[in-house]
Amino acid sequence: MAINLLPKDIQKEQEQGRTQVIANIVSVVFLVLVLASLAIIYSFRAYVTRDYVEVSNNLSDVKQQVNSHQGVEGTLKAIHLKTEKLTEVFGKNYPYGDIFETLDSNRSQGMVFSSISVSKQDSISIKGSVSSLPELSTFMRYVDKTAGTYGKLELTQLNFNEQDFTYVFTLDFLYVPKVEGLGVVSGLN
């Protein structure tokens, strides 16, 4: 180990000088690092800004093109809306012409309908008279066997009319719509 023969105060000054050099070097290096990161961030920002402008321009172009087709878009949306509504309407558009026709064709000669009414769209009530109970039974069997088309069949009234020897009846039942494909099908025979 070398012996330092310099006076103590000079030795101290030398030591302070070395410390200052190291502090300065560290400071400068730190500053250079800060400036280097500044440069890197600046470059990255420029790159991101370029991307941003490019994407914004593209978006603006495509928006303009989409706007030019607003008429078609409006029509398409209107069609979607209308077809959705029509699906609902088709599902409620019951074939009562066919229903009335088949009910009439399935009654016997001795059976007379005095009234047929439909309420709440699907509740059917038939009032009439029949010359014999087996005929009424046959008709009720027809309604009953057409399961899936009619339901909840009830004979709510049955009286014997002594004047013309007929049975006066009231039949209540529900029409159960069969939905196939686009709408209600009669499913009757």
Next chain:
Amino acid sequence: MESSITKQLNMLRMLVIPFLSFFIAIGTGWFVIKPWISDITQKREVITASQDALATLITKLEVLQTQDASSLKDYLVRLTLAIPPKSSPPLILATVEQAITESGLVVASINFGGVNELSTATVSEINQASDEVDPLNEATVEQASNEEVISGGKIEVQFSSTGEYYQVVQFLKTIQKVNPMILGSDFSITQGSSTTATTTEDGAAATVAGSTFAYSGVAPFQELPTDLGAITTDVQVLSKVELEIIDALDSYTTFFEVKPEVEQIQSYEKGKDNPF
């Protein structure tokens, strides 16, 4: 004393460069780097969102470009004939009257039952004035009282007529396949409750017992969309089912062809912000 001051000055001189560097670094970081990083973050977020929007818009544009505007217009015309965009009581009444006439029934009365814009009408409301309610059927009636015939706007129509059973059947078949669409909610046919004047083979006047037919129905209507929504809102091509629905309308009869109001959708100039 002098030595002490010199020492302190030397000490300060030593700290100048480190302090200067430190303050420059802090200043640069706070006033330059931080705002730049914030700017970069914001722009990257916008870029990501824009790229998503761009992908959606390109898909939308491809869909729109493949559509045939004239076919779409034709479809919409057919659909608006079935479900009119606005309530038009005269059209509905005229259509019902025409269906009655074509089926051979004789109109006794025909009434416009009002317009329900907010779909508040229920079947029970329509039929409030109906005759007797079978006690055995009350449960069913109560259950159905809150059910609507159809949701949305609707026009109510009622009529009574006289005729034969087969004519009523014919009417019901006609009204089921007519534009604009009319849904029967409550109706009844009462046999022998009316008399129709006729002439016998020997020329004598006679009356024949006919049937009374009372009918209550609703005709739905629906406005065209007034808002396209956000530009990035997805748009779908017409599905097979939708095309089948439109084709099914071919079998429907239109007695009175009113010029639909779909022209305005198509006639907008290109590039306008919103045609509605």
